[in-house]
Amino acid sequence: MPHATLVQLLVVQERDARRRQLEQQIITVPLDRATVEKAIATEKAAIEAARTEVKGLETKKKLLETEIGSAETVLSKYRTQQMAVKKNDEYHALGNQIETLVKQVGGFEEQELVIMYNIDEAKARFVKAEATLKANITGHEKKLSVLAERLVNLQTELVEVKAAVVVAREPATPYALKVYDRVAARQWPVVVPLRGGKCGGCHLKVSSEAESASRSADPAQLGICDQCSRVLYWDFA
Numbered sequence: 740m741p742h743a744t745l746v747q748l749l750v751v752q753e754r755d756a757r758r759r760q761l762e763q764q765i766i767t768v769p770l771d772r773a774t775v776e777k778a779i780a781t782e783k784a785a786i787e788a789a790r791t792e793v794k795g796l797e798t799k800k801k802l803l804e805t806e807i808g809s810a811e812t813v814l815s816k817y818r819t820q821q822m823a824v825k826k827n828d829e830y831h832a833l834g835n836q837i838e839t840l841v842k843q844v845g846g847f848e849e850q851e852l853v854i855m856y857n858i859d860e861a862k863a864r865f866v867k868a869e870a871t872l873k874a875n876i877t878g879h880e881k882k883l884s885v886l887a888e889r890l891v892n893l894q895t896e897l898v899e900v901k902a903a904v905v906v907a908r909e910p911a912t913p914y915a916l917k918v919y920d921r922v923a924a925r926q927w928p929v930v931v932p933l934r935g936g937k938c939g940g941c942h943l944k945v946s947s948e949a950e951s952a953s954r955s956a957d958p959a960q961l962g963i964c965d966q967c968s969r970v971l972y973w974d975f976a
């Protein structure tokens with residue numbers, strides 16, 4: 740049975756362990772939250788990208804239709820003019836211009852078909868992206884509310900555990916607490932068993948002085964590992 744000081748430190752350590760664990764868990768909550776929020780943002784961005792694409796393509800289509808419309812107006816003007824001309828060369832010149840315009844309109848119409856196909860594709864992407872968000876949003880929101888609740892619970896427990904640590908430290912001597920805090924700032928756990936002459940923290944062999952101090956029944960004495968400075972308690976197991 741370890742002496743009173745060791746028992747006190749073991750209680751402090753047990754409560755500190757829970758405190759440390761809670762603090763770690765609290766740190767991960769915003770990270771988990773960010774992951775969910777990123778998923779929502781990605782899904783919304785996919786919808787927005789498809790919407791913008793549809794809009795852009797529709798604008799292009801309108802411009803092309805305007806171009807086709809004006810080319811056709813010019814075409815019908817040329818055709819009327821062609822019927823009225825008397826001279827052969829003028830007739831041919833207009834014929835060439837008409838031919839060029841007909842080709843141009845054909846080209847515009849081909850472009851329009853491609854754009855219409857692309858609009859259908861983009862609309863399908865938009866519908867799919869919207870469906871994805873709609874299907875996932877309930878899950879996302881549930882995760883966020885679970886995380887919010889989890890944070891509150893962790894923080895509540897942390898307040899309790901911190902108070903319990905304070906209570907556990909009360910009976911310990913300033914010397915014992917100083918040793919404990921110095922080690923705790925660098926490594927964990929602080930108070931470890933000594934088994935087979937080896938420190939339970941760093942697993943290295945300790946000196947006979949450290950070993951006999953760890954076996955001492957005197958509460959003023961602490962066995963300190965020569966290698967890692969952890970507090971040792973004699974363990975029969």
Ligand SMILES: [Zn+2]
Binds near residue numbers: 940942964966967969
């Ligand atoms: Zn050690």
